[in-house]
Every structure is written in C-alpha cells, then in structure tokens.
Amino acid sequence: MxxxxxxxxxxxxxxxxxxxxxxxxxxxxxxxxxxxxxxxxxxxxxxxxxxxxxxxxxxxxxxxxxxxxxAAPAPADWPRVNAADDEYRRVRIEGVFERGKDTLVQATTELGAGYWVLSPLRTTDGFSVLVNRGFIPADRKDPASRAAGEPSGETTVVGLLRMTEPKGGFLRANDPAADLWRSRDVAAISAARGLTDAAPYFIDADAAPNPGGLPVGGLTVxxxxxxxxxxxxxxxxxxxxxxxxxxxxxxxxxxxxx
Missing domain, CATH: 1.20.5 (Single alpha-helices involved in coiled-coils or other helix-helix interfaces)
Structure with missing residues (x-):
C-alpha cells in the first residue's frame, strides 16, 4: 500500500x-x-x-x-333491437300463453334458489315472445304444484325487455337434449319448443301478482x-x-x- x-x-x-x-x-x-x-x-x-x-x-x-x-317491438323492428337502445325498456304486449311449453331456467334470487319460468306468449299480432313470468322455488318444479298460477285466455303482460343471454361466458352451457337450462338463450329455447316466429328478445314480467302467488315476477336486478x-x-x-x-x-x- x-x-x-x-x-x-x-x-x-x-x-x-x-x-x-x-x-x-x-x-x-x-x-x-x-x-x-x-x-x-x-x-x-x-x-x-x-x-x-x-x-x-x-x-x-x-x-x-x-x-x-x-308496445313491444314487432317483427319489422327486430333487426334494430339492441342492448344499447332497448335493454330494460318497459314494454306491454297482449296475447295468449301457449300451455305445455314452459321452460325452467335455473336461477338464484333474493327468494333463494329455484327457476325462472319462461313461457311463450302468442301475441295478438301473430308472433311469439318468451315471457319470464317470474321465479318459483326448487320444490315447485312440478307443473301440477303450480297449476293454480297458469294463466288462461288473453293476457296483457307489462315488463322489461331483455336481450338473449349468450352461450358460454360465466354461465354454464345449456343442455337442450336433457331439458336443462342455465341461461335464457332465446334462440335455443325457441328451437327446443318449436317456435319458428319468436322475437329475439324476452320480457321480464313485472310484479303484478299471478294467480296462486306463483311465479313471482318483478325480480329483475x-x-x-x-x-x-x-x-x-x-x-x-x-x-x-x-x-x-x-x-x-x-x-x-x-x-x-x-
């Protein structure tokens, strides 16, 4: 150093x-x-x-x-129906529910686990619309247990226009062959029920009470x-x-x- x-x-x-x-x-x-x-x-x-x-x-x-x-969109308006302009719009429609063609879609609501009841309505204008009439608990899946709530004759439905729920995503896939539904896929349900003229949207019915108390409508979040x-x-x-x-x-x- x-x-x-x-x-x-x-x-x-x-x-x-x-x-x-x-x-x-x-x-x-x-x-x-x-x-x-x-x-x-x-x-x-x-x-x-x-x-x-x-x-x-x-x-x-x-x-x-x-x-x-x-008024709910008629067939001439269907090509212009979209989520940005129409989702959750209040609409009114008249017609007759087609018996025996209900579709139960799995649902979880503030009332618990159960099903949405989607029923095709044949409108007075000549086309069909799937109407989510409301929620039923899991133990009321059997149609006989809720027969008192089945509508008859011409009916007026007021509710919210909803767009079809897509396949996949966070919702599990539907299984039409097993009649197992997890999403409200309008096209798939219409095909399974033989509806050839169904609207591309469905309607969530409002809280107007149904005969017998079921289904319970007005639960749209x-x-x-x-x-x-x-x-x-x-x-x-x-x-x-x-x-x-x-x-x-x-x-x-x-x-x-x-």
Whole structure:
C-alpha cells in the first residue's frame, strides 16, 4: 500500500456509495420511465372516459325502467333491437300463453334458489315472445304444484325487455337434449319448443301478482358495476410512483456527478 493509500485508509475515506450510470443506461431508464408513465396515464384517462360512459348508461336505463310502457317491438323492428337502445325498456304486449311449453331456467334470487319460468306468449299480432313470468322455488318444479298460477285466455303482460343471454361466458352451457337450462338463450329455447316466429328478445314480467302467488315476477336486478373511478385513481397513482422513482434516480445521478 502506498503512503497516499495508507493515509486515505487511515483517514477513513471510502469508495462512493453510488457510481454515475453510463449514458446508455440513463437513456434506457428515461425511455422506460416515459413509456410506463404515459401508459399509466393513458389507462387512467380511459377509465375516466369509461366512468362517464357508465354513468350515462345508468341514467338512460333508469329512465327506461321508470317510463310508461310502450308496445313491444314487432317483427319489422327486430333487426334494430339492441342492448344499447332497448335493454330494460318497459314494454306491454297482449296475447295468449301457449300451455305445455314452459321452460325452467335455473336461477338464484333474493327468494333463494329455484327457476325462472319462461313461457311463450302468442301475441295478438301473430308472433311469439318468451315471457319470464317470474321465479318459483326448487320444490315447485312440478307443473301440477303450480297449476293454480297458469294463466288462461288473453293476457296483457307489462315488463322489461331483455336481450338473449349468450352461450358460454360465466354461465354454464345449456343442455337442450336433457331439458336443462342455465341461461335464457332465446334462440335455443325457441328451437327446443318449436317456435319458428319468436322475437329475439324476452320480457321480464313485472310484479303484478299471478294467480296462486306463483311465479313471482318483478325480480329483475338492474345494477351495473361502476368501479371506474377506483381504477382510474389506481392507474394515476402508479403513474405518480413512476414519476417519483424517476425523480429519485435523477437526484442520485446529480449528486454522484457533482
């Protein structure tokens, strides 16, 4: 050890705790910071826009649910029926229920586990519509146990227009061959019941009481998840963390180069 090195050692000098990074490393850090910061900010802005869209949707649906009922779409209108403009619209329809063609769809409601009773209504205009007449508990699956609630003659139904429930997704698949239904798939149910002129939508009947008390209508749940503000704040917080980390690195570099 040289005299200067020994003196430095004895004086307690040490190597710097932080060495300046190379220009290439700094460029890579800068690019990564810009990409991450921009990406998180973009995701935050997107969630803000989604929140505005969701609030508008909720407002429009609330207006439909509480509006006066209008005539259910006729065949000429079916190509224009869509979820954005028609889902949860209050409609009214007249006709006669076709006996012996009920479809029981598994359901879980505030009343417990059981089934939705979907019955085809032959309208006075000459086409068919599947009507979700309401909920029955599992122990009333046998038609004889709820015969008192079967409608007869011409009936007027008021309820909410609903779009067909898709196959797959979080709903388990239907098994038409076994008459096992887990979703209200209008096309599949219509085919199984021999309906060749059924509307592409179904109607959730309102809470008007049925004879015998069953099925129980008016149990449609109109609710939309709206967590977009939480998601937006999360993305913006991550952007702030990236900016803070970049500031710390910049400060260390500045100190090391002084």
């Amino acid at each position: 040289t005299h200067a090195g020994a003196a430095a050692f004895e004086a307690g000098e040490a190597e710097p705790a932080f060495r300046p990074r190379s220009p290439a490393a700094l460029l890579a850090i800068a690019l990564a910071t810009i990409v991450a910061f921009s990406g998180f900010c973009a995701l935050g802005v997107w969630q803000v826009e989604r929140r505005a869209w969701k609030l508008d949707l909720i407002g429009r649906v609330e207006a439909r649910v509480h509006s006066a009922p209008t 109109v609710a939309f998840r709206n967590q977009h503000l939480v998601y937006a704040l999360t993305w913006f917080a991550l952007a702030a963390l990236v900016a803070g980390a970049a500031a710390i690195v910049a400060r260390h570099e500045f100190r090391a180069r002084r």
